[in-house]
Amino acid sequence: MESNSALYAPCPSLPNVQEMVRTDPFQVPEKYIRNETDITKDAGLCPHLSSEVPIIDLSLLSKGHKEELTKLDQACKEWGFFQVVNHGVATEVTKSLKEAAEKFFELPLEEKNRIAMPSNDIQGYGHTNVDQKVLDWSDKLVLVVYPHQYRKLDVWPPTPFKEAIETYSSEVRRVGEELLRSLSLIMGMEKDAVLGLHQELVQPLSVAYYPQCSMPEKVLGLSAHSDKGSLAIVMQEDDVMGLQIKHNGKWVPIKPIHDAFTVNVGDIIEIWSNGKYKSIEHRVVTNESRARISYSTFCLPHQNAEIEPLDQMILASPGSFPLYKKVTYGDYLRETKKMKSEGKAHVVEVAKIVS
Structure with missing residues (x-):
């Protein structure tokens, strides 16, 4: 049976961006350079909107606090x-992961390459978005942490990084489950309904290293896209900005809040909610002076889970008809993987019912 991790994208070997910068900080190969249209793409930058990004208190959500559930509904909508x-999640848990990741990325390339991604999978150290015309200015360590049977321990980093990943991922899993339970409630279901729709919650972790770049205005650390799962839970560094989200056609830079997680809705929540909650398009920019590391945990359904708009969300929609087709999650991933376009075109082409 095909493993969940093999569904994403095979990863041919590519140059290591961190090593390129270490060897020649002024080198930016043409395959990473985007034209001005690609960078701006009909969306101006709106830093003043950063202060309006919703803040959700999980301690209140977990108690079923009605006002906080309403805030979550508005934030997702x-x-x-x-x-x-x-x-x-204790500060020592997040700090341990950050310290271990920094030490890992400081290792010589040959040591990091001992856990390089194989050519037919995404788990390990290397690159994931390799089929794009223009490459991303980043290196990644990607691991499927849960369920245990999808782990490929031969590409896990050594202790203490391994232990830090275990502890952090267990804690973030709890956060993800709490958020999914709250989503169940605001979609008018029993608390564990959305978790049940996943069949089995699959949880990859992506640790991304974005080196500094001598031409930050010409590259992207991560191309504009929406996530193909249910939720993404991201830990950012407190003092280095890079994440930008698309809001009302404008790019909004996200200023990290100390000890907070940034969370975005993925394509599957958009489909289940019949479009009430839209998956968010986002990207990562680089800077000239400092490298940046981010830690992204994804909540995904099992590949056999059936994805379609929920009945109560259809009834609550204008016209009371479904906007998306029924598809298994594995088929959704396979179809979107074939597409080369960035942004959210894959959602429309694979799942949207076109009238």
Whole structure:
């Protein structure tokens, strides 16, 4: 049976961006350079909107606090994105992961390449978006942490990084489950309904290293896209900005909040909600002076899970008809993987019912 991790994208070997910068900080190969249209893409930059990004208190959500559930509903509907505070993940847990990741990326390339991604999978150290015309200015360590049977321990980093990943991922899994339970409630279902729709919650972790770049205005650390799962839970560095989200056609830079997680709605929540909650398009920019590391945990359904708009969300929609087709999650991934376009075109082409 095909593993969940093999569904994403095979990863041919590519140059290591961190090593390129270390060897020659002024080198930016043509395959990474985007034209001005690609960078701006009909969306101006609106830094003043950063202060309006919704903030959700998980301690209140977990108690079923009605006002906080209403805030979550509005955040998912109007932004597709929010920051989570009071999530209960201890500072020493997040600090341990950050320290271990920094040490890992400081290792010589030959040591990191001992856990390089194989050519037919995404787990390990290397690159994931390799089929694009223009490459992303980043290197990644990608691991499927849960369920255990999808782990490929031969491409896991050594201790203490391995232990830090285990502890952090267990805690973030709890956060993800709490958020999915709250989504169940605001979609008018029993608390565990959305978790049940996943069949089995699959949880990859992506640790991305974005080196500094001598021409930051010409590259992207991560191309504009929406996530193909249910939720993404991201830990950013406190003092280095890079993440930008698309809101009302404009790019909004996200200023990290100390000890907060940034969370965005993925394509599957958009389909289940019949479009009430839109998956958020986002990207990562680089800078000239400092490298940046981010830690993204994804909540995904099992590949056999059936994805379609929920009955109560259809009834609550204008016209009371479904906007998306029924598809298994594995088929959705396979079809979107074939597409080369960035942004959200894959959602329309694979799942949207075109009238």
